[in-house]
């Protein structure tokens with residue numbers, strides 16, 4: 001690009017953020033962040049949900065929501081952005097700084113054709129005065145983001161897929177050739193394969209334009225594989241800053257290490273994930289101490305005395321851990337241990353009959369105008385007692401429908417389901433006693449536990465109801481039995497009095513699991529059970545699933561789009577693509593040596609960093 | 616695809632509107648029979664009558680036929696523009712209505728322009744200046760407006776601007792466009808205020824919601840001009856709920872016109888209806904009621920069509936799931 005030449009000659013970093021403190025009234029959301037972005041550089045801001053990533057991005061662009069204020073300084077090429085009037089800022093946004101929002105489906109104006117989002121950015125430029133010139137430019141811009149189908153420009157946003165929306169939005173954000181693009185979780189809401197495409201696209205565009213990029217993500221692996229420098233944000237404070245490869249090789253902060261360890265590795269199955277206990281605090285609650293202290297194994301008095309500042313420890317490495325030099329040895333040891341963890345393989349004797357048998361299952365829905373939508377086409381699968389099976393596929397591949405058929409929430413159009421030998425394809429046609437036996441055998445866990453828990457019932461009420469419903473329930477559910485059930489999922493008895501609204505996502509999912517366990521099922525169908533959870537909490541819940549399997553010989557059907565998750569939990573996987581099983585086999589075999597092109601695409605979409613690629 | 620699907624949509628709405636209109640017309644027709652006493656008496660009112668007149672009326676209204684036959688005969692007359700003869704003055708109901716219609720149409724149009732124009736503008740300004748004193752003033756106005764019925768506002772306006780300040784006439788509909796507009800300003804305002812408050816409220820709420828949308832933030836992040844954002848993004852999206860409510864709003868205005876015409880002694884349809892009710896003038900009541908009902912059905916039809924034109928998600932045959 002011609003602009004790149006002009007930019008290369010300038011001095012100093014493109015963007016400096018100093019002491020950026022965001023607050024909601026008197027409640028702090030971030031404490032004094034400092035960020036530097038060089039010209040043409042890609043940095044990542046990594047953090048779990050609620051850590052303040054999106055608000056930091058919006059503060060840099062100067063578009064905070066009403067009621068949220070920011071103090072500090074944001075300097076773009078010598079210009080103090082936070083002191084400019086809105087009118088001045090408007091000349092900078094789009095032309096010098098642009099931003100992509102988190103959710104592709106809500107980013108485009110529902111009443112504008114997708115091409116108009118780019119067209120409107122070009123108006124007012126003399127060389128694009130005519131409609132035809134703009135149309136040609138829109139076409140060129142869409143081609144840059146990989147859209148060659150000219151019809152897309154004429155379509156309305158709701159007629160586009162998420163990935164398409166994200167591409168159109170990217171083209172619109174880039175239409176005035178900004179020098180800095182802030183991309184807020186540009187791929188989180190998309191399918192895995194689409195995610196990988198969008199990230200590749202962003203990197204390509206960034207390189208071609210020699211543009212600076214701030215990538216905001218909660219995915220450490222993605223950050224390492226994409227970005228030169230990493231800023232780790234936790235509860236509104238930066239805990240570690242440094243060169244991506246160096247941070248990955250040797251994290252200096254216990255939280256970064258914890259995150260690295262709790263990301264389930266995609267290439268090996270570890271006996272147990274190293275989970276960080278507890279959950280993310282609010283920034284306001286940890287304003288005068290190390291924000292990670294309550295979850296840190298090395299916390300001491302000094303950590304709570306005051307907030308440890310981000311301090312330089314190495315050339316271009318910063319950490320906010322006061323005890324870093326004392327504990328670095330232990331951190332390194334943990335990291336090495338995790339990298340060299342021996343993979344485990346499970347053995348099973350296959351003498352018993354299958355617990356679940358699905359034969360030639362078909363489920364057809366009636367779509368708009370009476371069109372038939374074939375969600376599941378001719379699927380057969382087996383699950384043995386005590387076996388944990390993964391069902392992998394993207395949204396729309398029919399995996400949720402299949403799961404719902406198994407637990408009787410959906411009646412298949414054709415085909416046979418046998419659970420423990422009982423025909424369970426049509427719950428309505430079953431004898432009452434059989435239905436009760438099937439319900440006792442198979443239970444379901446959903447992605448969003450909140451929607452399945454009655455908000456007005458306490459946890460104890462929900463569990464005692466489930467205990468009462470279990471066949472052969474002798475007498476009422478006693479507090480002891482509820483406490484035992486809670487203990488199973490690692491919650492104290494005190495949780496019985498809590499209501500779902502006051503629980504974190506991980507705690508809610510535990511309660512949902514406890515409720516499913518009340519009837520002592522033989523198999524749980526888990527539909528994306530951890531995808532709504534933060535990485536550190538996700539590891540806790542995955543460990544819980546593993547423990548329950550070991551202790552009770554539970555079987556699982558794990559429905560997920562996340563190969564790394566399925567790698568940790570499933571012994572065998574089925575890959576579902578457009579309603580059909582395209583590949584099946586032991587997890588090691590399928591991930592290590594995928595046969596079907598779609599499986600290969602899925603596996604390639606997992607971000608890999610330099611360290612993992614090395615043998 | 617786009618053009619034809621709109622046509623299909625309009626045809627479909629029409630198909631639904633026709634049975635509705637038939638049901639309404641049957642209700643209106645039945646008025647004669649529901650009214651207490653002999654239908655002939657209802658049609659004659661209090662006038663003294665000799666047997667010959669009674670027989671003529673029976674003949675004219677086919678009162679000797681079975682009910683459904685009566686209805687269809689009545690309907691075919693209505694379709695040909697014959698609504699019968701009013702009791703007072705013995706004039707054709709259609710010509711009485713034709714006399715009164717212009718005042719009501721003028722009043723309602725003026726009021727609708729005020730309600731939508733001023734209402735949407737006020738709502739928009741309040742939303743853009745959310746939390747300021749201006750916003751609070753608009754919200755206050757809304758609360759007062761919603762809770763004061765048109766005839767109360769009317770009397771208040773009459774007293775202040777008519778009797779005290781003498782800015783506006785307090786009587787009569789005026790002649791000629793400007794004179795009429797001047798005469799009808801106070802009534803139109805009285806009629807507009809309570810309905811306008813609703814429009815302000817809906818617009819303000821919708822705009823505030825739109826201002827918070829991701830696509831508005833994204834538009835700002837791309838440096839679009841504030842005018843472009845205000846109109847193409849915020850207002851256009853916010854108008855969808857306003858248009859949805861516009862059917863109710865227009866119907867509310869026309870219904871409110873009845874009170875206002877009486878309060879300001881305007882010779883419009885509303886006053887005519889009230890008068891007819893007092894005099895038990897069934898043919899006139901039938902005529903005005905039928906007119907109002909047809910109007911309501913047509914307005915709703917029009918709103919549905921406008922709605923599809925504004926919101927492409929419906930035009931393209933998909934409602935957001």
Ligand SMILES: Nc1ncnc2c1ncn2[C@@H]1O[C@H](COP(=O)(O)OP(=O)(O)OP(=O)(O)O)[C@@H](O)[C@H]1O
Pocket residue numbers: 024029047048049050051052053054055056065067068102218
């Ligand atoms: N408009 C708002 N008003 C008040 N508080 C807000 C607002 N937006 C965000 N917050 C709070 O600020 C904190 C940081 O929010 P932010 O959206 O920046 O998190 P995030 O890191 O982007 O999370 P996610 O990964 O879920 O997108 C959260 O505690 C959130 O509740």
Ligand code: SF4
Pocket residue numbers: 253254255290291292293294296297298299300303308320321322323324
């Ligand atoms: S400062 Fe203390 S509590 Fe915080 S991370 Fe370091 S050792 Fe842990």
Ligand SMILES: [Mg+2]
Pocket residue numbers: 053054055102184185
């Ligand atoms: Mg965010």
